[in-house]
Amino acid sequence: MSVGGSYDCITKTPLGDQKGVLTVIPGDGDSFTGNITGDLGSMDIRDGRISGNTLSWQMKMTMPMPMDLDCTATVEGDVITGKVKAGMFGTMDLTGTRRA
Structure with a gap:
């Protein structure tokens, strides 16, 4: 199954x-490529890489403060889990x- 698609996510911050x-x-x-959109706005995915069912990418956060984010996640079926x-x-x- 492709890792492509849209996922409703929660990040514990x-x-x-x-x-x-x-x-x-x-x-x-x-x-x-892609992005994440939420209450604090939208961030574009940079340097997105796929290895099997594992994703890795970076994002540049601007709100509430500027910060570079390094992200990894694994897709299993319709579930994504990862770290930021x-x-x-x-x-x-x-x-x-x-x-869906």
Whole structure:
């Protein structure tokens, strides 16, 4: 099954649970593009890579403060689980399910 699609996600942050929709658009080879959109706005995926059912990518957060995020996630069926590394705030859990 393709890792592409849209996922309703929750990231456990120091500011509480942040809901968002992660969109994964597979590209050529092992690359992908997309974004995550939520209450704090939208962030584009940069340097998206696919290895089997594992995704890795970066995002540049601007709200509530500028920060580079390093992300990894695994897709199993319609479930995505992963980690978001947010500088001095450490690593946060990301979970979600594919939208129908």
